[in-house]
Amino acid sequence: MAGSVITFYSYKGGVGRSFALTNVGTLLARWGFKVLCIDFDLEAPGLAQFFGSVPQTPDAAEWLLEAPGLVEMVEAFKGDPWIPLDWQSYVRRLDAPGLGGIALMKAGRTDATYHRRLQQLSWPSLYQAGLGSQLERMFDELREEFDYVLIDARTGVTDFSGIITAQLPDVLAFLFTANEQSLDGSMHVARRAAEARNGLALDRSRLLLLPIPARFETQVEHRIALLWRERFVSELAEFYAGWAGPNDFIPKLVQATTIPYVPYWSFGERLSVVEDESSDPLGINFTLETLAALLAHRLGQTGLLLDSRDDFVAAAKRLARHGGAARRSVFLSYDHANTFAAEGLREALEKRGTPVFMDRHDIPSGAHFEAKLDAAIEASDHMLVLVGDRTRERRGQTADIRKFLRQAASDVRPRFVVPVLLEGTPPSAIPDVLRQYRTIELGIDFDGAARELAELLQPRLAETPFKVKRKCYLSFSYIHDLWRVQQIRNMGSVETQPILGHGSWETVRRGGDAAIAELIAENMRSKECLVVLVGAETTRRKWATYEIERAWREGLGVLAIHVHKLRDREGRQTRKGADPFEGLLVDGSPVVGRVYDPPFDDSRTVYEHIRKNIEGWISEAVAARQ
Ligand SMILES: Nc1ncnc2c1ncn2[C@@H]1O[C@H](COP(=O)(O)OP(=O)(O)O)[C@@H](O)[C@H]1O
Ligand SMILES: [Mg+2]
Numbered sequence: 001m002a003g004s005v006i007t008f009y010s011y012k013g014g015v016g017r018s019f020a021l022t023n024v025g026t027l028l029a030r031w032g033f034k035v036l037c038i039d040f041d042l043e044a045p046g047l048a049q050f051f052g053s054v055p056q057t058p059d060a061a062e063w064l065l066e067a068p069g070l071v072e073m074v075e076a077f078k079g080d081p082w083i084p085l086d087w088q089s090y091v092r093r094l095d096a097p098g099l100g101g102i103a104l105m106k107a108g109r110t111d112a113t114y115h116r117r118l119q120q121l122s123w124p125s126l127y128q129a130g131l132g133s134q135l136e137r138m139f140d141e142l143r144e145e146f147d148y149v150l151i152d153a154r155t156g157v158t159d160f161s162g163i164i165t166a167q168l169p170d171v172l173a174f175l176f177t178a179n180e181q182s183l184d185g186s187m188h189v190a191r192r193a194a195e196a197r198n199g200l201a202l203d204r205s206r207l208l209l210l211p212i213p214a215r216f217e218t219q220v221e222h223r224i225a226l227l228w229r230e231r232f233v234s235e236l237a238e239f240y241a242g243w244a245g246p247n248d249f250i251p252k253l254v255q256a257t258t259i260p261y262v263p264y265w266s267f268g269e270r271l272s273v274v275e276d277e278s279s280d281p282l283g284i285n286f287t288l289e290t291l292a293a294l295l296a297h298r299l300g301q302t303g304l305l306l307d308s309r310d311d312f313v314a315a316a317k318r319l320a321r322h323g324g325a326a327r328r329s330v331f332l333s334y335d336h337a338n339t340f341a342a343e344g345l346r347e348a349l350e351k352r353g354t355p356v357f358m359d360r361h362d363i364p365s366g367a368h369f370e371a372k373l374d375a376a377i378e379a380s381d382h383m384l385v386l387v388g389d390r391t392r393e394r395r396g397q398t399a400d401i402r403k404f405l406r407q408a409a410s411d412v413r414p415r416f417v418v419p420v421l422l423e424g425t426p427p428s429a430i431p432d433v434l435r436q437y438r439t440i441e442l443g444i445d446f447d448g449a450a451r452e453l454a455e456l457l458q459p460r461l462a463e464t465p466f467k468v469k470r471k472c473y474l475s476f477s478y479i480h481d482l483w484r485v486q487q488i489r490n491m492g493s494v495e496t497q498p499i500l501g502h503g504s505w506e507t508v509r510r511g512g513d514a515a516i517a518e519l520i521a522e523n524m525r526s527k528e529c530l531v532v533l534v535g536a537e538t539t540r541r542k543w544a545t546y547e548i549e550r551a552w553r554e555g556l557g558v559l560a561i562h563v564h565k566l567r568d569r570e571g572r573q574t575r576k577g578a579d580p581f582e583g584l585l586v587d588g589s590p591v592v593g594r595v596y597d598p599p600f601d602d603s604r605t606v607y608e609h610i611r612k613n614i615e616g617w618i619s620e621a622v623a624a625r626q
Helices: 017-031 047-052 058-066 070-079 114-120 123-128 131-145 159-167 180-199 222-240 247-257 284-296 302-307 309-322 336-351 369-379 395-410 446-456 478-489 502-510 512-524 542-553 603-624
Strands: 004-010 035-040 091-093 103-105 148-153 171-176 208-213 330-333 382-387 417-422 440-442 470-475 494-496 529-534 557-562 594-596
Touching: 004 017, 004 131, 004 159, 004 180, 017 035, 017 047, 017 148, 017 171, 017 284, 017 309, 035 047, 035 070, 047 058, 047 103, 070 114, 070 123, 070 131, 123 131, 131 148, 131 159, 148 159, 159 180, 171 180, 180 208, 180 222, 208 222, 208 247, 222 247, 247 284, 247 302, 284 302, 284 309, 302 309, 309 369, 309 395, 330 336, 330 395, 336 382, 336 417, 336 446, 369 395, 382 395, 395 417, 417 446, 440 446, 470 478, 470 542, 470 603, 478 494, 478 529, 478 603, 494 603, 502 512, 512 542, 529 542, 529 603, 542 557, 557 603, 594 603
Parallel strands: 004 148, 004 171, 035 103, 035 148, 171 208, 330 382, 382 417, 417 440, 470 494, 470 529, 529 557, 557 594
Antiparallel strands: 091 103
């Protein structure tokens, strides 16, 4: 997956831009992303000072002080404009503890001649000589090499900054303090960048804008702080459009992304996330973590952020460890009575290139077993559960499965759990939590089973960086079509309401109609489109009708897709259901929604057809209501 470029911009200096960038970058690197920071604030470079505040090896300390950087790279270009920028010579990975191996490109060798040399660079003529396209090529290479490239952008509004604020980044994060000039200046530049980007003939997707209120004082002047916060909310609304979700999310997002002023960190350039490992809600690291997680989620999952900020951060960390990995790993859950079968399956899977976690191989004796196991569950993409006669009685195993399912529900990457039924074990042995999942059977043909599993677990994530997913509410019949619905969710191009497990659903149902209606309202609140997944029994069901009516009243786009030809966990297709919109009136007028019936019979072809078209269908349905 190609990496992303995030520009941190501020109109004025001293707002904490370099502080935010270096700390957020360090968190992302520690979570497992490959991160590069580039100091493009050539007039007032600061990144090297922040990284220099933690104990470095003598070699790295010297590099931070003396090494050349961007300015020298540009000087080299000036000498030989046709030679590709040799960025590797100016980038170094920092291996000091706590930095996660973050890499840096300095602004330059800040010796006595630095400012004079900087002034001698005439940016317009460098551009004439082709520096712009050389930089573009460099960033294409950086995207290959890194998951995140964070640019500390120079202040001031020059022609040169256009490439850094508008042309190159996926996200323009702009910081400002509670101050007229700072806010107005930043908003002006952000607006210009967005306009410039839309005017550029690039096939790169839209520029996303992330406002970050910084150095925000709440401890002393409570009342004035509130007024400023309200002002941020009303003036910044336009920048949240397109990624934040519904308008009533904005005040909460502003709050969640405001970096507080903490006097302790105002002395010198220091990394708060390294010096202070804690992250309590009142401290500065709390917001820095939220910001890092927001980037890791590619500004998605805002619903989850506002629901549970901690789950949001935890899910971001899991993404980091595995987001870019081509090989999907599995956690093998088994009972020690079935070690023989577990070993056979593990060997067959590893032969096919799938890394398998198995406690007796992967936890060294003497290690803290529980902690290692938890870490492995988090890190694994999928879980296989070997089901034998006694599995239902194994408390520990059931707890592991629940842990995995809870995480999978809030993760963006597809994570599957597959019950693997041992030969001669009746399906009734499958623990209740796993009832709804497609099962495979394991005989003595371990290779055959591994092949079947590999197919089932294939990653189907649409891996386009920073493409905003459409936010959809799925309407469907839980008991009849859950497996079909999960296939649609795993296509990865839509963000949906969380699908409750059987147990949680029962809990809601016990609350009666009011509780169900409330859950539907809550889940629909942040959505732009209702997608009815029509199986044999969907249409005319009480809650399906309720959902359509509600979505229609709320102004959501509506559409329906016939999914009866997708196979369920038993491999069965079903019969075609009725048109859910036919004859449906809301306040006297008809509900108008398109109904798609993929013109194929084979489950796989139907799946591909929906995968290719669903985004287009949704866009059309949403546009029809505007
Ligand atoms: N939220 C904050 N609370 C307290 N001090 C901060 C905060 N953000 C930044 N600082 C401090 O303010 C100074 C300037 O920050 P810096 O990030 O270098 O500014 P900029 O890059 O915007 O010019 C640094 O000493 C930094 O540690
Ligand atoms: Mg700075």
